Amino acid sequence: MSGELLYIFISALLVNNFVLSYFLGLCPFFGVSGKIDTAVRLGAATTFVMVVASLCASFLHAFVLPYAPYLQLISYILVIASTVQFVEMFIKKISPALFRALGIFLPLITTNCAILGLVLFQTSRQYSALEGVVYAVGAGGGFTLALVLMAGIREEAELSDLPKVVRGTAMSLLIAGMISLAFMGFAGLFSGGE
Amino acid sequence: MTQRDPRLVLQTSPFLQTGVTTPRIMRDVILAALPTLAAATWNFGVVALLVVGSATAGAVGMEWLTTRKRPDNPLLDGSALLTGLLLGLTLPPGIPLWMAFLGGVVGIGLGKAIWGGLGQNLFNPALIGRAFLQAAFPITLTSWMPNRFHGEQVAGFWRLGEQTLAAPLMRRDVEVVTAATPLGLQKFEGTLTDLGHTVIGTTGGSLGETSAILIVLGGLYLLWRRAFDWRIPAAILGTVVVFVAVLHYGFDASRFPTPWFSLTTGGLLFGTVFMATDPVTSPTSPKGAVIFGVGVGVLVVLIRHFGGLPEGVMYAILLMNTASPLIDRTVQSRVFGRGRKAAS
Numbered sequence: 069m070s071g072e073l074l075y076i077f078i079s080a081l082l083v084n085n086f087v088l089s090y091f092l093g094l095c096p097f098f099g100v101s102g103k104i105d106t107a108v109r110l111g112a113a114t115t116f117v118m119v120v121a122s123l124c125a126s127f128l129h130a131f132v133l134p135y136a137p138y139l140q141l142i143s144y145i146l147v148i149a150s151t152v153q154f155v156e157m158f159i160k161k162i163s164p165a166l167f168r169a170l171g172i173f174l175p176l177i178t179t180n181c182a183i184l185g186l187v188l189f190q191t192s193r194q195y196s197a198l199e200g201v202v203y204a205v206g207a208g209g210g211f212t213l214a215l216v217l218m219a220g221i222r223e224e225a226e227l228s229d230l231p232k233v234v235r236g237t238a239m240s241l242l243i244a245g246m247i248s249l250a251f252m253g254f255a256g257l258f259s260g261g262e
Numbered sequence: 263m264t265q266r267d268p269r270l271v272l273q274t275s276p277f278l279q280t281g282v283t284t285p286r287i288m289r290d291v292i293l294a295a296l297p298t299l300a301a302a303t304w305n306f307g308v309v310a311l312l313v314v315g316s317a318t319a320g321a322v323g324m325e326w327l328t329t330r331k332r333p334d335n336p337l338l339d340g341s342a343l344l345t346g347l348l349l350g351l352t353l354p355p356g357i358p359l360w361m362a363f364l365g366g367v368v369g370i371g372l373g374k375a376i377w378g379g380l381g382q383n384l385f386n387p388a389l390i391g392r393a394f395l396q397a398a399f400p401i402t403l404t405s406w407m408p409n410r411f412h413g414e415q416v417a418g419f420w421r422l423g424e425q426t427l428a429a430p431l432m433r434r435d436v437e438v439v440t441a442a443t444p445l446g447l448q449k450f451e452g453t454l455t456d457l458g459h460t461v462i463g464t465t466g467g468s469l470g471e472t473s474a475i476l477i478v479l480g481g482l483y484l485l486w487r488r489a490f491d492w493r494i495p496a497a498i499l500g501t502v503v504v505f506v507a508v509l510h511y512g513f514d515a516s517r518f519p520t521p522w523f524s525l526t527t528g529g530l531l532f533g534t535v536f537m538a539t540d541p542v543t544s545p546t547s548p549k550g551a552v553i554f555g556v557g558v559g560v561l562v563v564l565i566r567h568f569g570g571l572p573e574g575v576m577y578a579i580l581l582m583n584t585a586s587p588l589i590d591r592t593v594q595s596r597v598f599g600r601g602r603k604a605a606s
Contacts, residue, residue, distance in 0.1 A: 104591070220587035221384055228382035231375070242376060246385055247584050249393045253561075253577020256570015 073202050075258050076195070080206030082254040086182045087214040088247055093182030096173050097215060098240050106169045107219035108212065113155050113170075115208025117177055118186055120151045122204035125187040126197040144187050152178045182211060217247060282488075284380070287541075288340035290489045294480030295347055295536060301463050301473040305409045306355040307419045309426055310469050316359040317391075318346030320366025328375040341380050345369055348536050349388040351470025352529065352576070353395070356407030356423035356440075360430040361399060365391040385583045386543050389576050396576075406466045408441035441466040444527040445572040448519050460526040467528070474526040481535035490539035493548055497555025498534045498562075499525065505563045518567060530562060533575035543583045549593040550586070557582045557589075 086092045093114075100110045124147040133140055156174055160167045167174065177183065186207050190200045221243055230239055302310040325342030329335070336342075346366045353362055369391025377383040396403045402425070410417040443466050444455035459465050463473025470477075484490055502524055509518040524530065538544060538558055545554050558578045565574025 104588070216588065217584050220591065221584065224384060224587040225377070225382075229378040230382075231378060234376045239376070242372065243384075246372070246390060246580075249390070249397060250385075250577055250580035250584055252393070252397060253565055253571065253574050253581065254569065257564065258568050 073199065076199055076203050077206040078258045080203050081210040081213070082251065083257050085210040085214060085251055085254075086185065086207050087211055088244070088251045090182075090185065092185045093180050093211060094244075095176065096180060097211075097218065097244070098237065099176075100170065100173050101215050101218040101222055101240070103169075104216060104219045104223065106166070107215040109166050110170055110173060111208070111212025111215045113159065113174070114177055114180065114183070114211055115205065117148065117151050117155055117180075118183055118204040118208040118211075119201055120154075121148050121183055121187055122190060122200040123197065124151070125190060126195075126200045129191055130197075140191070144184060148183050148187075149178045182207065214247070218243065221247075284339045284341065287489050288344050290484060290487045291536065292340065292344050292347060294483045294489075295344075295351065295470070297476040297479055298351060298470045298473060298532070299347070301476045302351065302355075302469040305411075305463060305472055306407070306469060307410055307417065307421055309355050309407070309421075309423055312359055312422075312426065313353055313355065313357055313362045313469060314347060314350030316362040317350035317353065317366040318343060320363040321346030321349065321370045321387075321391075322366075324367045324370040324375065328371070329379065332379075336380055339380065342370055342374075345374070345387045345391075348470075349391045351532065351536075352388065352392050352468050354403060354406050354467075355409075355469055356405060356425060357395075357402055358425045358428040358430075360428070361395060361402065364430075365395045367391075368394045381542050384543060384587065385580060386537050386540050389537055389580050389583075392576055393580060405440045406443055406446075406468075408466055409464060409472070411464050412441050412466070443467040443572065444523075445566065448523070448527075449566070449572045452516070454519060454523060455527070457522060457526065460523065465527075468532075471529045471532045474531050477531040477535055481531070484535065484539075490541065491544070491548070491551045493551040494539050494544055494555045495534045497552045498538060498559045499530075501556045501559025502530065502562055505559065506567075509563070509567065524563075524566070528566070528573045529575040533579055534558075537576075538579050538582075543586065545586045545589045545593070547590065547593050547595070550589045553589050553593065554582050554586060557585065 080086070084090060087094065087097050096110060096114070101107050121144070125144055128143050128147070132143065152175065155177070156167075159170070159174065186204060190203055195203055218240070222240065225239060225243065234242060299310070299314060302314075322337070322342045325337055329337060346369075349365055349369050350362060353365065369387045369389075372394065373385055373387030373390030374380065374383045392403075407423045408417075410419070410421075442451070444460055445467075447453045447455060455465055460472075461474045463476065465472050481495065485492055503521040506518060506521045506524045510520055538555070545551055558575075561578035561581055562574050565571055565577060571577075
């Protein structure tokens with residue numbers, strides 16, 4: 069049981085990292101990876117939204133959706149949007165500075181495809197509520213990890229004299245590709261050997 | 263600021279220099295890699311020289327193409343030559359030559375040129391080239407042509423691989439004779455290769471990784487010339503030995519190999535000596551170097567023994583390259599006179 073949970077966690081964190089291997093959630097990945105501090109906090113906020121959304125989705129999947137399966141997408145989106153609204157109010161109250169730093173990307177967590185992807189994957193793989201939460205923590209952690217690694221590299225790359233053709237988004241895309249190459253090494257990690 | 267006919271020589275600091283220059287370091291590393299190249303040639307025959315030559319041609323050609331308009335002419339510092347040489351030595355002997363060439367082009371192009379040239383890249387260029395090839399041609403990159411001493415008779419020095427001269431992007435369905443690497447044998451079939459073979463290097467594998475003893479020799483030379491920070495190799499090898507020893511003696515001696523086997527097989531020594539120590543892509547502070555080394559060691563053991571691949575040195579180093587800006591930031595020394603938390 070705990071081995072299964074560990075596998076789900078590691079898989080979402082490293083092997084099938086949402087950003088670097090599924091290429092989900094790329095907009096905040098490129099938008100907020102300019103500075104490490106904001107990257108960590110956006111990652112934390114996204115992880116929180118993921119966990120709450122995962123719990124709500126498990127609940128909906130168990131009690132509501134069997135009666136109305138056609139409501140799946142719309143109810144998931146509703147859950148995510150309301151969670152994000154909640155996080156937004158919370159951050160605005162607790163840390164106005166962070167609220168300003170995250171700017172448009174905070175409400176944009178609503179449309180972060182990584183979160184919708186997460187709840188859909190979780191449903192299709194028939195995870196239990198506990199497995200779903202572990203999966204969400206792993207995915208959120210993986211998202212944060214990718215964001216922080218990217219921010220570290222971009223802060224460093226800012227200081228080097230990049231050729232004009234690649235400056236800006238082009239370089240971010242190339243860096244993301246290279247990190248993704250490195251993450252390929254995690255293929256099959258903890259899957260019990262082949 | 264050149265003065266014509268100087269009576270009074272004006273100069274700014276530093277006045278005492280150690281004489282460590284980029285070309286000198288590059289020359290030292292190339293010298294240190296030559297025994298390994300010689301061993302590869304002896305072990306696999308003339309293909310070794312062809313593969314390394316193609317990779318080097320790709321790397322140097324790309325370097326020339328991207329820097330030919332720069333006045334300081336970075337081609338002469340030998341770094342592109344070294345990248346090509348190291349890339350070639352990490353490739354399997356039976357690889358088609360055009361792939362080796364492409365690896366050199368991508369390594370320099372993606373791994374170095376787009377970052378702004380030497381000293382500004384964050385990933386090791388040779389490993390970027392190899393990781394690209396591994397992602398693009400996974401089967402070719404994991405088919406190991408047997409060495410010359412594999413069969414009953416010693417194979418000829420001039421033999422070529424079935425695919426060595428394949429035309430670019432053409433698929434030829436030929437039966438390729440392969441031999442597993444010691445790591446592959448250990449992981450998938452559970453047989454251990456004799457330690458004597460792995461030390462001297464008469465095993466299958468990538469060109470430059472087989473002969474443990476000659477790589478150590480090159481490493482000692484670099485250590486003597488102070489071309490790298492000794493903490494990085496010490497931390498990597500120490501971590502791998504301790505980690506594997508715990509797994510072998512503490513848990514399951516039949517599943518996990520002995521530390522000596524881990525140490526002498528695969529790309530561990532080659533990667534440690536020639537790739538992880540790259541001063542550009544590893545952390546600069548002593549504490550950071552230790553963290554970097556321990557990280558590489560842990561990742562190598564994780565990927566080798568818990569992952570899907572038999573070998574993970576390349577990925578471990580690339581992953582720690584990814585993390586090295588963060589490491590450098592966290593271990594930044596405190597600014598004198600400031601509070602403990604003010605450094606960041």
